[in-house]
Amino acid sequence: MNLTLKIWRQKNASDKGSMVDYKVSDISPDMSFLEMLDVLNEQLVNKDEEPVAFDHDCREGICGMCSLYINGEAHGPDRGITTCQLHMRMFKDGDTITIEPFRATAFPVIKDLIVDRTSFDRIQHAGGFISVNTSGNTIDANAIPINKHDADTAFEAATCIGCGACVASCKNSSAMLFVGAKVSQFALLPQGQVEATDRVLNMVKQMDEEGFGNCTNTGACEVECPKGISLENIARMNREYLKASLKG
Amino acid sequence: MALDSKIPQGPIADKWTNYKNHIDLVNPANKRNIDVIVVGTGLAGGSAAATLAELGYNVKAFCFQDSPRRAHSIAAQGGINAAKNYQGDGDSTYRLFYDTVKGGDYRSREANVYRLAEVSANIIDQCVAQGVPFAREYGGLLDNRSFGGVLVSRTFYAAGQTGQQLLLGAYSAMNRQIGRGKIKMYNRHEMLDVVKVGGKARGIITRNLITGEIERHSAHAVILGTGGYGNVFFLSTNAMGSNVTAAWKAHKRGAYFANPCYTQIHPTCIPVSGDHQSKLTLMSESLRNDGRIWVPKHMKDVEAIRNRTLMPKDLAEADRDYYLERRYPAFGNLVPRDVASRAAKERCDAGFGVNATGEAVFLDFASAIQRYGKETAHVKGLDENDAALVKTLGQEVIKNKYGNLFQMYEKIVDQDPYNTPMMIYPAVHYTMGGIWVDYNLMTTVPGLYCIGEANFSDHGANRLGASALMQGLADGYFVLPYTIGDYLSDDIRTGTIPTDSKEFEDAENEVRKTLNFFVTNEGKHSVDYFHKKLGKIMWNKVGMARNVKGLTEAISEIKELRAEFWKDVKVPGTNEEYNEELAKAGRVADFLELGELFAKDALDREESCGGHFREDAVELDGEQKGEAKRDDENFAYVSAWEYKGEPSDAVLHKEQLEFKDIELKQRSYK
Numbered sequence: 065m066n067l068t069l070k071i072w073r074q075k076n077a078s079d080k081g082s083m084v085d086y087k088v089s090d091i092s093p094d095m096s097f098l099e100m101l102d103v104l105n106e107q108l109v110n111k112d113e114e115p116v117a118f119d120h121d122c123r124e125g126i127c128g129m130c131s132l133y134i135n136g137e138a139h140g141p142d143r144g145i146t147t148c149q150l151h152m153r154m155f156k157d158g159d160t161i162t163i164e165p166f167r168a169t170a171f172p173v174i175k176d177l178i179v180d181r182t183s184f185d186r187i188q189h190a191g192g193f194i195s196v197n198t199s200g201n202t203i204d205a206n207a208i209p210i211n212k213h214d215a216d217t218a219f220e221a222a223t224c225i226g227c228g229a230c231v232a233s234c235k236n237s238s239a240m241l242f243v244g245a246k247v248s249q250f251a252l253l254p255q256g257q258v259e260a261t262d263r264v265l266n267m268v269k270q271m272d273e274e275g276f277g278n279c280t281n282t283g284a285c286e287v288e289c290p291k292g293i294s295l296e297n298i299a300r301m302n303r304e305y306l307k308a309s310l311k312g
Numbered sequence: 313m314a315l316d317s318k319i320p321q322g323p324i325a326d327k328w329t330n331y332k333n334h335i336d337l338v339n340p341a342n343k344r345n346i347d348v349i350v351v352g353t354g355l356a357g358g359s360a361a362a363t364l365a366e367l368g369y370n371v372k373a374f375c376f377q378d379s380p381r382r383a384h385s386i387a388a389q390g391g392i393n394a395a396k397n398y399q400g401d402g403d404s405t406y407r408l409f410y411d412t413v414k415g416g417d418y419r420s421r422e423a424n425v426y427r428l429a430e431v432s433a434n435i436i437d438q439c440v441a442q443g444v445p446f447a448r449e450y451g452g453l454l455d456n457r458s459f460g461g462v463l464v465s466r467t468f469y470a471a472g473q474t475g476q477q478l479l480l481g482a483y484s485a486m487n488r489q490i491g492r493g494k495i496k497m498y499n500r501h502e503m504l505d506v507v508k509v510g511g512k513a514r515g516i517i518t519r520n521l522i523t524g525e526i527e528r529h530s531a532h533a534v535i536l537g538t539g540g541y542g543n544v545f546f547l548s549t550n551a552m553g554s555n556v557t558a559a560w561k562a563h564k565r566g567a568y569f570a571n572p573c574y575t576q577i578h579p580t581c582i583p584v585s586g587d588h589q590s591k592l593t594l595m596s597e598s599l600r601n602d603g604r605i606w607v608p609k610h611m612k613d614v615e616a617i618r619n620r621t622l623m624p625k626d627l628a629e630a631d632r633d634y635y636l637e638r639r640y641p642a643f644g645n646l647v648p649r650d651v652a653s654r655a656a657k658e659r660c661d662a663g664f665g666v667n668a669t670g671e672a673v674f675l676d677f678a679s680a681i682q683r684y685g686k687e688t689a690h691v692k693g694l695d696e697n698d699a700a701l702v703k704t705l706g707q708e709v710i711k712n713k714y715g716n717l718f719q720m721y722e723k724i725v726d727q728d729p730y731n732t733p734m735m736i737y738p739a740v741h742y743t744m745g746g747i748w749v750d751y752n753l754m755t756t757v758p759g760l761y762c763i764g765e766a767n768f769s770d771h772g773a774n775r776l777g778a779s780a781l782m783q784g785l786a787d788g789y790f791v792l793p794y795t796i797g798d799y800l801s802d803d804i805r806t807g808t809i810p811t812d813s814k815e816f817e818d819a820e821n822e823v824r825k826t827l828n829f830f831v832t833n834e835g836k837h838s839v840d841y842f843h844k845k846l847g848k849i850m851w852n853k854v855g856m857a858r859n860v861k862g863l864t865e866a867i868s869e870i871k872e873l874r875a876e877f878w879k880d881v882k883v884p885g886t887n888e889e890y891n892e893e894l895a896k897a898g899r900v901a902d903f904l905e906l907g908e909l910f911a912k913d914a915l916d917r918e919e920s921c922g923g924h925f926r927e928d929a930v931e932l933d934g935e936q937k938g939e940a941k942r943d944d945e946n947f948a949y950v951s952a953w954e955y956k957g958e959p960s961d962a963v964l965h966k967e968q969l970e971f972k973d974i975e976l977k978q979r980s981y982k
Contacts, residue, residue, distance in 0.1 A: 076889065094585045096724075102590055102840075109838040109893065114884050117892060119378065121551040123591045125720060126476055127382040142723075149723045174522055175890040182499065185379050189491040193484035194443045198363045198789050200434035202441040206398060209452030219445035219470055222477060226381060255443050 128225030230285035236277030244297035343368030353380030356764025357537025359788030388475025416772020546847025578741030681706030773922025
């Protein structure tokens with residue numbers, strides 16, 4: 065396949081940035097999208113040009129490091145996957161592909177396609193944990209039986225990889241799917257009940273301070289989420305928040 | 313320097329308890345005056361950072377990723393072992409200890425493994441208390457599965473994402489401490505050297521990957537939890553950024569490197585599809601619980617399948633060779649990883665590989681789908697003879713257990729594994745070798761500790777499935793926090809370590825010199841060009857089967873390639889910016905040294921054991937004909953290599969392994 069790539073180039077956080085066109089040829093449909101970018105970068109290095117900077121690490125869809133806004137969609141045209149699992153068989157010979165970073169006020173660009181997502185970490189520092197010491201002196205694991213349905217729902221919420229596609233897909237740059245998933249995981253488990261009130265209040269407060277927008281229920285986040293995190297998590301967070309506020 | 317493993321005296325079951333009762337402790341008020349650096353934030357580093365901060369030490373944690381939660385432990389799929397005996401199938405601390413030592417082909421340190429088995433049950437309690445959502449049964453209790461190389465069900469799991477859930481647990485424990493200001497977190501920072509002051513590890517030099525800034529960080533002790541070095545093969549199941557640099561720099565500063573040749577080639581990975589490939593993807597070993605491995609019996613069927621004139625699911629049962637079940641009736645598809653990998657290679661080398669490159673075997677779920685489908689139909693009172701219904705029900709069960717893996721497979725290979733068998737082939741996965749540590753997890757450099765995959769101690773020559781997560785968390789949560797206290801008790805009056813000393817300055821200058829060399833060298837080839845070449849040498853000559861000729865050639869080829877690299881490598885851009893090529897150049901430079909030591913170690917070990925298979929060391933006759941032949945008389949030692957400049961000059965120190973509680977036997981899975 066021969067392709068034209070329109071890629072966002074931005075030297076650093078203070079640079080203005082612009083779209084630049086590149087051509088790649090002989091791309092195999094079995095390549096992953098990032099392997100296609102590897103080919104481009106090898107080409108650029110050999111021409112003494114600077115390669116395109118993009119985040120990636122595990123390349124098997126679990127670390128959440130890769131991002132990319134491809135043809136107007138977070139993680140590109142396929143569903144239920146991250147960019148590293150997107151394969152070139154989703155594209156056609158002669159296609160023009162637009163590649164941009166995830167855009168949001170709370171995700172400033174570091175370079176080219178790399179953005180700073182530490183705002184997610186700061187939300188977690190505010191309350192994304194259960195306050196138990198790591199001494200091992202806890203009760204036996206089976207002394208806390210958990211209904212399978214609740215355990216499975218908590219697990220589904222916990223599979224969020226923190227990639228930020230939800231924020232990038234939202235017209236308001238809302239992080240509520242991410243925060244909702246984190247709040248839900250603990251809200252669904254008996255171990256998480258003790259701190260439930262503080263947790264949701266603190267995390268939501270931090271989320272607002274980071275400059276994420278509000279949720280207007282368009283559901284774009286759920287559609288683009290590579291892990292299929294459900295909108296129910298936002299509803300659950302809102303319930304938890306209301307409950308906590310009333311308790312207050 | 314003679315190696316002292318510092319194993320406590322007394323019966324094996326009492327060693328750890330006695331040890332803990334007699335070590336020096338640091339009073340809580342003094343812990344505030346002590347700084348600790350933790351490099352790496354995977355299961356080992358993350359759990360250590362959280363626990364040390366909770367104890368009261370001032371922790372600085374470093375990772376090269378943009379968040380500690382992205383460390384490659386996150387990609388571990390299958391599960392974590394613990395001797396809970398919840399299934400009542402005869403499990404115990406001793407049995408987990410025994411299986412791990414046996415699985416490691418009797419090349420691990422008995423006392424360390426016993427301690428690991430001993431603390432394993434605590435890990436599960438701890439993780440559940442932290443809110444890790446393990447899989448549960450309908451009664452609300454924890455579920456278990458079994459894994460290769462053992463006869464009990466002791467593996468706890470969270471679908472095919474166990475590593476992710478455990479890492480998020482450790483990360484949440486870290487978050488709590490970051491929020492309290494007890495951990496200072498440095499994301500996107502790479503460690504480029506260890507600094508020794510007065511013979512002790514007292515700090516590190518790092519590069520800020522965003523700005524290129526070179527920084528000095530001091531502490532009273534330094535802990536490396538920086539993972540394995542499988543990427544020396546270029547293609548492996550490791551993340552793209554996984555590297556040996558931190559461990560290698562420690563080695564150059566005096567930490568002995570142990571058993572570099574012990575590499576695990578994992579049997580169930582997605583086969584290589586072409587030259588463009590950047591990494592390999594693992595399909596969890598847990599799949600072997602339900603999947604049956606086979607190739608066709610007859611060459612004509614192999615050809616028909618390759619030409620796509622025959623669909624694999626249409627080949628008659630009688631014409632299939634379930635070679636693991638045939639060769640190892642007692643363990644069947646659940647033989648340990650090294651045995652399963654070699655058996656796959658043997659069939660493919662004989663010409664029975666089922667894909668275009670001839671390097672793939674089938675992993676088939678058809679019979680599991682039938683079995684589960686019938687069982688579910690029976691439970692629900694539906695018609696067990698309705699083939700379509702049984703298939704649908706069975707597929708649902710499989711989806712519940714392995715859904716994410718099946719999805720991953722389908723995205724990569726473009727085939728639906730619910731309806732056609734998966735194709736798999738062995739790939740480099742885990743490195744059992746690593747920095748040598750004593751019972752305290754301290755390296756040969758005082759004050760420098762090494763935990764998790766980065767050290768060598770617990771897995772011997774081969775790692776059993778679901779043991780890596782156990783070791784990472786055991787080291788970080790439960791072992792190191794005790795052992796390091798004993799060392800730090802001497803440092804309560806030391807005060808902050810200054811970073812303006814000559815030692816820090818020299819180390820920083822050296823780091824700068826190398827970085828400047830890379831960005832100013834006017835070479836011809838990219839970093840990947842050299843990395844791929846190194847990977848080819850490693851895979852062809854230092855891979856799954858090794859011989860004297862190949863290893864000798866590999867040593868000289870790697871040396872040549874290294875010389876070419878330092879002459880001809882090309883790195884665009886500058887140091888003072890985000891520069892991925894520059895970061896990669898430093899990592900590959902270290903791989904080019906490690907690779908040679910790796911081959912040298914493999915050459916020294918004239919036996920076959922675990923992940924190290926020498927073609928000249930096989931059983932020649934009897935029931936075990938063709939199987940790996942271990943040589944306990946001459947090789948029951950840990951090879952600990954001391955750095956002396958060039959890898960070829962490295963000096964071998966031997967830690968003789970003593971087995972007082974386990975009898976050394978040939979591993980038989982027949």
